[in-house]
Amino acid sequence: MAKTESPAEDVSGLTDEDLLKWTKEDLVRRLRRSEADKMSVILDHGNLIREVNRSLQLHLNEIRGLKDINQKLQEDNRELRDLCCFLDDDRQKGKRVSREWQRLGRYSSSIMRKEVTLYLQKLKELELRQEEVIRENLELKELCLLLDEEKGVGIGGGGGGGVLSCYGKQESQMSSAAGPLKLFYLVLFCEPFNFKLVFLSYSRDYVFGTYNICIEFNFF
Structure with missing residues (x-):
């Protein structure tokens, strides 16, 4: 069903x-x-x-x-x-x-x-320039010594020539007290390809035993 x-x-x-x-x-x-x-x-x-x-x-x-x-x-x-x-x-x-x-x-x-x-x-x-100046100063020192020697020789009674050609003027101011002596030198250096004209003023005081040196130089 x-x-x-x-x-x-x-x-x-x-x-x-x-x-x-x-x-x-x-x-x-x-x-x-x-x-x-x-x-x-x-x-x-x-x-x-x-x-x-x-x-x-x-x-x-x-x-x-x-x-x-x-x-x-x-x-x-x-x-x-x-x-x-x-x-x-x-x-x-x-x-x-x-x-x-x-x-x-x-x-x-x-x-x-x-x-x-x-x-x-x-x-x-x-x-190099400084070394050259030092060398020139040494040469000038030797020159001054040489001039001093030549001055002494000239005062002693003789002037000698050398490798230097110098023109000198001497002014003597001698007094009873032996005053100072002044020397003026005009020096001409003749070297190969190098000419120097040096003016030196040399003063020596015989009383005090001192030296005064004035150096002027020109190159040309």
């Missing part, structure tokens, strides 16, 4: 003859059960739709949040790109300045090297 069938049985599998064999109570009961099952399915479907809508809303919120984060990251990326461009320009300027400083350093080093070489050369010339 149809009464023994389960409520979940699908009526679509029954033929019209089987349905006609059912009583009105069975058909009503079957209809109510089908409506209840449909309502249950509709409720389940509605709950499922609500869950799906809730999930979609959550995903939409996440998408909005991700869009905001993406927008912020794009802005940060733009700022970082601008900063990188600025730093790259600054780096290029730093490289140019570094090259300029290196070029200036090399130029200054070359100039300083030339200046130091020139100063060392001048210092060497000054040292």
